[in-house]
Amino acid sequence: xxxxxxxxxxxxxxxxxxxxxxxxxxxxxxxxxxxxxxxxxxxxxxxxxxxxxxxxxxxxxxxxxxxxxxxxxxxxxxxxxxxxxxxxxxxxxxxxxxxxxxxxxxxxxxxxxxxxxxxxxxxxxxxxxxxxxxxxxxxxxxxxxxxxxxxxxxxxxxxxxxxxxxxxxxxxxxxxxxxxxxxxxxxxxxxxxxxxxxxxxxxxxxxxxxxxxxxxxxxxxxxxxxxxxxxxxxxxxxxxxxxxxxxxxxxxxxxxxxxxxxxxxxxxxxxxxxxxxxxxxxxxxxxxxxxxxxxxxxxxxxxxxxxxxxxxxxxxxxxxxxxxxxxxxxxxxxxxxxx
Amino acid sequence: xxxxxxxxxxxxxxxxxxxxxxxxxxxxxxxxxxxxxxxxxxxxxxxxxxxxxxxxxxxxxxxxxxxxxxxxxxxxxxxxxxxxxxxxxxxxxxxxxxxxxxxxxxxxxxxxxxxxxxxxxxxxxxxxxxxxxxxxxxxxxxxxxxxxxxxxxxxxxxxxxxxxxxxxxxxxxxxxxxxxxxxxxxxxxxxxxxxxxxxxxxxxxxxxxxxxxxxxxxxxxxxxxxxxxxxxxxxxxxxxxxxxxxxxxxxxxxxxxxxxxxxxxxxxxxxxxxxxxxxxxxxxxxxxxxxxxxxxxxxxxxxxxxxxxxxxxxxxxxxxxxxxxxxxxxxxxxxxxxx
DNA sequence: TTGAAAGCGCTAACAT
DNA sequence: ATGTTAGCGCTTTCAA
Numbered sequence: 001x002x003x004x005x006x007x008x009x010x011x012x013x014x015x016x017x018x019x020x021x022x023x024x025x026x027x028x029x030x031x032x033x034x035x036x037x038x039x040x041x042x043x044x045x046x047x048x049x050x051x052x053x054x055x056x057x058x059x060x061x062x063x064x065x066x067x068x069x070x071x072x073x074x075x076x077x078x079x080x081x082x083x084x085x086x087x088x089x090x091x092x093x094x095x096x097x098x099x100x101x102x103x104x105x106x107x108x109x110x111x112x113x114x115x116x117x118x119x120x121x122x123x124x125x126x127x128x129x130x131x132x133x134x135x136x137x138x139x140x141x142x143x144x145x146x147x148x149x150x151x152x153x154x155x156x157x158x159x160x161x162x163x164x165x166x167x168x169x170x171x172x173x174x175x176x177x178x179x180x181x182x183x184x185x186x187x188x189x190x191x192x193x194x195x196x197x198x199x200x201x202x203x204x205x206x207x208x209x210x211x212x213x214x215x216x217x218x219x220x221x222x223x224x225x226x227x228x229x230x231x232x233x234x235x236x237x238x239x240x241x242x243x244x245x246x247x248x249x250x251x252x253x254x255x256x257x258x259x260x261x262x263x264x265x266x267x268x269x270x271x272x273x274x275x276x277x278x279x280x281x282x283x284x285x286x287x288x289x290x291x292x293x294x295x296x297x298x299x300x301x302x303x304x305x306x307x308x309x310x311x312x313x314x315x316x317x318x319x320x321x322x323x324x325x326x327x328x329x330x331x332x333x334x335x336x337x338x339x
Numbered sequence: 340x341x342x343x344x345x346x347x348x349x350x351x352x353x354x355x356x357x358x359x360x361x362x363x364x365x366x367x368x369x370x371x372x373x374x375x376x377x378x379x380x381x382x383x384x385x386x387x388x389x390x391x392x393x394x395x396x397x398x399x400x401x402x403x404x405x406x407x408x409x410x411x412x413x414x415x416x417x418x419x420x421x422x423x424x425x426x427x428x429x430x431x432x433x434x435x436x437x438x439x440x441x442x443x444x445x446x447x448x449x450x451x452x453x454x455x456x457x458x459x460x461x462x463x464x465x466x467x468x469x470x471x472x473x474x475x476x477x478x479x480x481x482x483x484x485x486x487x488x489x490x491x492x493x494x495x496x497x498x499x500x501x502x503x504x505x506x507x508x509x510x511x512x513x514x515x516x517x518x519x520x521x522x523x524x525x526x527x528x529x530x531x532x533x534x535x536x537x538x539x540x541x542x543x544x545x546x547x548x549x550x551x552x553x554x555x556x557x558x559x560x561x562x563x564x565x566x567x568x569x570x571x572x573x574x575x576x577x578x579x580x581x582x583x584x585x586x587x588x589x590x591x592x593x594x595x596x597x598x599x600x601x602x603x604x605x606x607x608x609x610x611x612x613x614x615x616x617x618x619x620x621x622x623x624x625x626x627x628x629x630x631x632x633x634x635x636x637x638x639x640x641x642x643x644x645x646x647x648x649x650x651x652x653x654x655x656x657x658x659x660x661x662x663x664x665x666x667x668x669x670x671x672x673x674x675x676x677x678x
Numbered sequence: 679t680t681g682a683a684a685g686c687g688c689t690a691a692c693a694t
Numbered sequence: 695a696t697g698t699t700a701g702c703g704c705t706t707t708c709a710a
């Protein structure tokens with residue numbers, strides 16, 4: 001049993017496919033009566049237009065791609081949710097592609113999108129991404145690209161980010177106010193804008209409060225949990241052991257907590273810990289962790305809205321294409337000075 | 340600058356599109372030399388075949404849909420990862436649809452997939468889903484449907500599940516061995532197979548150990564976090580307050596922990612808590628929570644493998660289409676008898 | 679070994 | 695207000 005197509009629909013109605021097509025798209029030059037007839041039967045027979053045919057014909061696929069490093073991260077999971085909400089409302093389909101933090105994969109994926117599969121792209125780049133040629137190619141092909149969170153400055157048709165610098169600054173100040181004297185920043189990538197923004201906010205706070213910033217203030221992490229845990233474990237044995245750690249991305253929370261446990265260091269008694277994270281369970285961690293929480297859902301929503309607006313050919317002013325949403329510093333027990 | 344199409348490619352090579360097409364698909368009746376020439380230029384010019392054209396022509400879209408209740412849940416995030424891994428390897432694209440636990444949405448989504456947009460469907464149904472007509476329609480249209488985790492017994496082209504009954508039984512026995520006398524099971528849905536399986540394993544253990552099962556052993560939860568928290572909060576004030584709680588799905592962990600905190604009940608001192616959850620951070624919760632962890636990634640992978648196999652028209656035997664993977668009971672502090 | 683041509687299902691320009 | 699028809703880009707007979 002195949003699905004019904006427009007031709008059969010037309011035949012049953014004793015109309016031409018053209019009329020049916022127009023009726024379905026609510027064209028002005030079809031009589032109300034005919035429209036009703038068509039709509040009714042289409043509904044009854046569960047007519048669904050063939051996506052490839054309309055895609056081929058109309059050069060529109062009603063599909064967008066979301067290209068992200070991974071799904072198993074609260075931020076991205078929540079962001080996808082936001083994207084999906086908008087897409088569903090507007091009748092768009094969402095293709096999800098995971099780069100697994102590999103630039104090469106990212107590039108292959110973007111290449112594949114060059115030929116009509118999607119109308120637009122939402123992307124949060126890899127920690128090593130630098131090259132914009134494929135993205136430029138997409139755009140010059142007429143496929144708008146909107147960045148969110150991990151953006152390339154000044155690229156694409158829009159950028160949705162958070163105030164990483166400020167948030168990081170505030171968090172660092174908070175730690176300093178909790179009497180921390182040696183805060184180590186766990187850096188995730190040296191090229192990612194979010195990483196440098198976060199690092200710079202941290203540096204700025206250090207500077208303002210008269211602390212020196214040296215290489216010892218930074219621990220460069222990778223995408224390997226085990227590796228990270230070992231580096232942090234070693235970090236905790238340094239003679240100038242830090243009295244606070246800032247995990248610049250969510251995935252660094254686990255290795256940090258575990259390393260502390262293994263070293264028998266109590267958080268926050270012996271060491272304070274804070275993280276950039278959207279983890280829903282932040283409050284019930286042991287101890288509850290102070291976080292900078294991004295409006296992830298909102299960001300996904302905003303990015304999708306912007307993309308769809310671009311797809312509709314609506315004019316987009318500078319302000320709209322460059323949105324910076326505020327993160328929230330949620331202070332919890334992991335950074336509170338115990339008495 | 341538009342993207343290059345096969346026609347231009349053919350012209351530049353002084354060949355017909357037919358030859359180019361065959362060369363690209365490595366057809367037997369094209370000379371090796373021509374194939375090389377075609378492949379070379381195609382690569383140089385970044386030729387990407389138009390997805391809609393091939394989709395329309397060949398009735399194959401190289402796309403599968405993953406229909407799930409939500410992404411912001413460790414299980415689903417990990418499962419998508421598994422699906423994506425297989426899809427990427429096989430050159431398939433993945434459309435993700437969220438039902439937000441609403442049957443109506445689920446149905447609309449499935450309806451939309453009836454017409455060629457995807458070659459196959461992976462689904463984990465809504466907590467209220469009961470009707471299989473759309474799924475049957477998909478299958479009879481030639482679009483295979485594979486269920487994972489939240490399945491309809493005996494439906495579709497395959498089912499990937501875990502040993503929920505056994506896992507739940509084991510967990511309950513564990514609690515009983517920890518001297519728990521009044522274990523309450525937080526039920527998420529009354530119709531979902533995973534829910535009933537989990538509940539039945541629990542009941543069985545109670546029974547075997549000589550405990551009565553009454554309505555008081557069950558707390559029916561919803562999809563509303565706040566609502567759930569309140570029910571649990573009330574539960575904790577009953578004269579026969581439970582000495583253990585089993586959260587049958589991950590999202591019930593937060594309300595449970597929070598309710599306990601608000602009632603000043605210490606886990607596991609005053610009450611023990613365990614959950615079905617794939618939360619990566621289980622170990623660093625306060626306290627570390629005992630979980631039944633499903634092989635989520637593996638399940639996604641297995642489901643995708645099965646679906647692709649069906650798409651390739653390979654024969655699938657009963658055993659293959661009905662996979663039950665083992666969950667793991669990870670005992671942590673939340674259920675340990677304190678001394 | 680290569681090419682000509684039909685057609686996948688739909689849309690839109692152009693008749694009627 | 696409705697119908698005819700061409701064509702989107704590709705694949706696949708079938709003929710050369």
